[in-house]
Structures are given as C-alpha cells and as structure tokens.
Amino acid sequence: MSYQDIDKEIAHLERVFGLISTNDRIPLSYWRNRLRMLPKTLLMPTQRARLARLDAALRALEQSAQMLVAEPPMRSTGTLP
Structure with missing residues (x-):
C-alpha cells in the first residue's frame, strides 16, 4: 500500500467517522478492523x-454503545423499575 493509498x-x-453512530447497520467492530488493517510501519507521522x-x-x-447497553430500561411510564 503506497503513501497515497x-x-x-x-x-x-x-x-465516515464523522457520520457513524452506535445505531448504524454496520457495526463499530467493522470500523475497528478497518483501522487495524492499515500498515502501521509504513505511516508518516501526520x-x-x-x-x-x-x-x-x-x-x-464504543464506550457510548457500552453505556447504552448498561443503562436500565425505562418503564412505559417513563420511570425506572
């Protein structure tokens, strides 16, 4: 992979990262893998x-997604259980 690529x-x-959210169809793990696939040894400092x-x-x-999972669900009245 060249510098330009x-x-x-x-x-x-x-x-993409300016547009994605925790609710997207493409999971955050996909984007994590895309970051991991870049060859770290060939990178310029910038x-x-x-x-x-x-x-x-x-x-x-990812932390935001974990917090959403950890929050208790709201009752239909809008109060916590």
Missing part, C-alpha cells in the same frame, strides 16, 4: 496522528 483510506475513514484521532473517536463511540 494510505492517505486516501485515512481520508475516507475520517469522512498519518499516525490522524489515525490516533480516529482511534479516539471510535473508542468514544
């Missing part, structure tokens, strides 16, 4: 920094 992939992920920001954004989404 890596840069295009990072740019694509930056666009690309590493961009990937670090993407990783942080994805971690925040």
Whole structure:
C-alpha cells in the first residue's frame, strides 16, 4: 500500500467517522478492523496522528454503545423499575 493509498483510506475513514453512530447497520467492530488493517510501519507521522484521532473517536463511540447497553430500561411510564 503506497503513501497515497494510505492517505486516501485515512481520508475516507475520517469522512465516515464523522457520520457513524452506535445505531448504524454496520457495526463499530467493522470500523475497528478497518483501522487495524492499515500498515502501521509504513505511516508518516501526520498519518499516525490522524489515525490516533480516529482511534479516539471510535473508542468514544464504543464506550457510548457500552453505556447504552448498561443503562436500565425505562418503564412505559417513563420511570425506572
């Protein structure tokens, strides 16, 4: 994978990560795997920094998804059980 190909992939992920949510049809694990597939040894320092920001954004989404699962369901009256 060339520097330009890596840069295009990072740019694509930056666009997508600005749009995804925990409710999307594509699971967050798919995007985690896309990040993992990039060849870390070939990255330029600016690309590493961009990937670090993407990783942080994805971690925040993953934590948000975990919090949604951990919250107790609301009763139909809108109160907790």
